[in-house]
Amino acid sequence: MSEHVYKKIELVGSSKVGIEDAIETAISTASKSIDHLDWFEVVETRGHIVDGKVGHYQVVIKAGFRIEP
16 A cells, blocks of 8 residues: 655635535636645635625635645
């Protein structure tokens, strides 16, 4: 079994569609410039209210990626 070292970063994704879409947006965008993204955890959820309705969702996640030797 090989041992891994990870770096943890914080990302914020937003979406007008929903929380899951905000997570997907953050991960897919980050994966374009960060290799070896392996996991994430949701740290915070919030949203913006416009005229008494949800304007957009915002999700803060921590994501881990493997550091290659």
